[in-house]
Amino acid sequence: MxxxxxxxxxxxxxxxxxxxxxxxxxxxxxxxxxxxxxxxxxxxxxxxxxxxxxxxxxxxxxxxxxxxxxxxxxxxxxxxxxxxxxxxxxxxxxxxxxxxxxxxxxxxxxxxxxxxxxxxxxxxxxxxxxxxxxxxxxxxxxxxxxxxxxxxxxxxxxxxxxxxxxxxxxxxxxxxxxxxxxxxxxxxxxxxxxxxxxxxxxxxxxxxxxxxxxxxxxxxxxxxxxxxxxxxxxxxxxxxxxxxxSARWRRPVALLSALAPPLLGVYFSFFWLPQHYPQAQRLTSSDVVTLTLFDESLRYNDTIALHGVEIEPLYTGQVAEVTLYWEALRQVEQNYTVSLQVLIPTSPSWTVSDQQHSYPGAGLSPTQRWQAGDWYADRYQIVPGTDLNGPTRALLGVWLLEDVGENKASLRVLRGGQIYDPPIVSEVVIRPQEALHPLAEHLLAEPARFGEVAALIGVEWLLAASVPGEITGVVLWWKALDAIPGDYTVFVHAADADGALLAQNDGPPNFGLSPIRLWAPGDVIRDERRFAKSIPIGCEVLVGLYAPQTLERLPAYVDGARLLDDAVRLTCGANDSLRPAAVP
Incomplete structure (x- = not known):
């Protein structure tokens, strides 16, 4: 063997x-x-x-x-x-x-x-x-x-x-x-x-x-x-x-022990592995009627169409199933490799959270056997990576690859008659398997509440390595209070004793990877904010949320008292510096 x-x-x-x-x-x-x-x-x-x-x-x-x-x-x-x-x-x-x-x-x-x-x-x-x-x-x-x-x-x-x-x-x-x-x-x-x-x-x-x-x-x-x-x-x-x-028990123990490996092998071969590796199921016309399909399908070289996708909820470190719904537009003459990638749109290049490369059905349903009009449900297992700062926006891309010499080249993809590159089929959300928690020394004594959207529960100052006594940024720890369909922008403004602006950082949470519309009640988000230049310890830093369309700030409260200018006032470099300056 x-x-x-x-x-x-x-x-x-x-x-x-x-x-x-x-x-x-x-x-x-x-x-x-x-x-x-x-x-x-x-x-x-x-x-x-x-x-x-x-x-x-x-x-x-x-x-x-x-x-x-x-x-x-x-x-x-x-x-x-x-x-x-x-x-x-x-x-x-x-x-x-x-x-x-x-x-x-x-x-x-x-x-x-x-x-x-x-x-x-x-x-x-x-x-x-x-x-x-x-x-x-x-x-x-x-x-x-x-x-x-x-x-x-x-x-x-x-x-x-x-x-x-x-x-x-x-x-x-x-x-x-x-x-x-x-x-x-x-x-x-x-x-x-x-x-x-x-x-x-x-x-x-x-x-x-x-x-x-x-x-x-x-x-x-x-x-x-x-x-x-x-x-x-x-x-x-x-x-x-x-x-x-002992000699009395040695023979029966040996026989029972020898039976265990083959029995386990049979069980895992027929019951465990088929549930955890790619599968392709031939669909009937009655199966197709029940599917939720794209408004516009993706056509790969006018040979194969991807009509829909189903994705289980994604959590870091956990297996999730992705099902692709294919149709052969004509008889397929060669075997194509399916490249399934979960991509996080980081800058300057996207981060691959997980990927699978396989013939459909792990080779059991190669495309060369597909006839015109055949539909397949092609299942894959993915496990997103574990290093996230909260619920994270990701993109699911699906490529078909063909052998060109010793290399593989992706097929041209059309959607609505236009070239569609990269072939992103869905936006997904990856959540940490367990909620994030700031260290105890970074927790605020009294969290600040912004409407029904979120609470600021912790602050972590980022010290400048080369300039003692200065801060290069801040990490804000947010906790989602309620599901909100829209998005809000976080603002962080540093000012001197005279109120003059020293530095600011406005933008969606977590570099735009964790927009508020993705938050679910109880989610904790680590939101790192870097300043264009370092600021001195001891200056005042204002933190809050506003609607990007109207610039209207969300009302901010600490212990039931509304804050002046709807902003949390922090002393740069101090974690116990939350000062509820209430509206007079």
Whole structure:
């Protein structure tokens, strides 16, 4: 299975297959004290493994380990040396020819400079491993094939936790293997040979991951690089798990444990994955009648039309389903890739909150099979990013891409007979999964209320880094009181003791990304305001809201008293400076 899948995924699985065969048979032949010539076949497997993936070079540790345990049995070196020689004879021609080919082509001879930068690893202190704990979860998930675009994974989160617990419990069982008469006959070669080479690969992998933490502030997990140890880890976990049980219970426990993985695999394949990855459902004419469609559809190269879209509410870090309603205008002659992107219109360039690229139905309903008049409901899963300042305006764009040589080019899109670029199909709102909260020291003693629209609950001053005693801006913390269909503009005016204007910043909240019409009761918005020039600490700052069409300010109140000029007066640099100057 590993070899078959490697043809469709990558060479990591082929390396895992050869590693599993090499470790198993090297251990078995060592325990059986087999003829040295048999180890020549093991050498061939080692060579094939290293040709599949360079990091399996650590399998060569099996040769001295096997020789050591053979010596432990006879206390003579002749037979261990002969077995090591035969193993070397098996892998040396294959590996040697590959090394020679790399040298003649002027490439990295061992083929590991990219994945295992030896010089950088040797220069890095071992204490850098202490930086890894925050990233171990994502590394572990990618080790178990969690390479999905939407962060969905191939199973629920609880299964990743259960698998980690199972590995820990299984490996811990080796502490008790001598307490049972049957298991006590096992030689140390059984755990040491699979664990020895795997531990070396894991250590080098972890050291390599630490190299990115300081310059990049994170890791590039690529847990797939550890896939060659999967057979060894599975064997160690399973045998260690049996060490926990007495001879009476070992057989039934082994049978039940062996049933769990295939049953879980069947369940997730048929019930979990189909609900979390793209699907395309053929629609009937009665289905189409019930749909809510665009007033004007998007036509892609006059071949395919997008007539509508349905989007579940979007929250950061949560999976939401997007359904696209397609119609084939004529028989489609090639397969197009659907590019679905959730875009936040930041400046100077838009920010991609999440995206999916797939053939319709994850390849199960490719467009080349579509006939004229066919309608499809094409479902995708998206997970918006997590770094937001409140309810945020975003745009959903849908492109169709065609292969042009080695690249992909987007199809021309028409709407109402005009070129429509970019093909934005809907405006959406992304909300934080949990409400934002200002720090306690930034909360105002008495919030200021602006009509039934919003309350100013906190103020955070932004100190100038280069000029002590001055402020470059302010962060206003708003709380939505009621849903309002219109928009209002926030004003922040700084004045000196004589009332002369020092700086101002007027505009919609959160750089225009969180307009008030998107707010829902209870939403908290972080609204950062920067001044064109810094202002001195201690000056007066006025904050309020007004209607952009009429410039009329919303009435402002603190503790029931209406404020002068309908503006909150703050002392620049002080968080406890709210002064309710009531209307006389």
């Amino acid at each position: 590993f070899l078959f899948l490697s043809g469709t995924i990558n060479n990591d699985l082929a390396a895992a297959a050869f590693a599993g065969l090499a470790v198993t048979w090297m251990t078995v032949l060592t325990l059986q004290d087999a003829s040295p010539r048999h180890f020549g076949a093991i050498g061939v497997l080692l060579g094939l493994a290293m040709l599949s993936k360079a990091n399996t070079v650590f399998l060569l540790l099996l040769i001295p380990l096997s020789a050591f345990f053979l010596w432990m049995r006879t206390r003579q070196w002749q037979r261990p040396m002969a077995t090591a020689a035969w193993a070397i004879v098996g892998f040396a021609p294959l590996w040697g020819l590959w090394l020679m080919a790399n040298a003649l082509r002027g490439e990295d001879v061992f083929g590991v400079s990219r994945s295992v930068p030896i010089q950088a690893i040797l220069a890095a202190p071992l204490t850098d491993l202490l930086l890894l704990p925050p990233y171990l979860e994502v590394i572990y998930r990618t080790f178990w094939f969690d390479w999905s675009l939407g962060g969905v994974g191939f199973a629920p989160n609880w299964l990743y936790v259960l698998s980690a617990v199972s590995v820990v419990v299984g490996l811990s069982g080796w502490m008790f293997y001598r307490r049972n008469a049957e298991l006590s006959r096992w030689t140390l070669a059984l755990p040491v040979m699979p664990a020895g080479w795997a531990a070396a690969l894991v250590l080098i992998y972890l050291l390599t991951r630490t190299l990115a933490i300081r310059p990049l502030g994170g890791v590039i997990p690529e847990g797939r690089l550890l896939l060659p140890i999967v057979p060894s880890l599975a064997w160690l976990t399973a045998c260690g798990w049996l060490c926990w049980w």
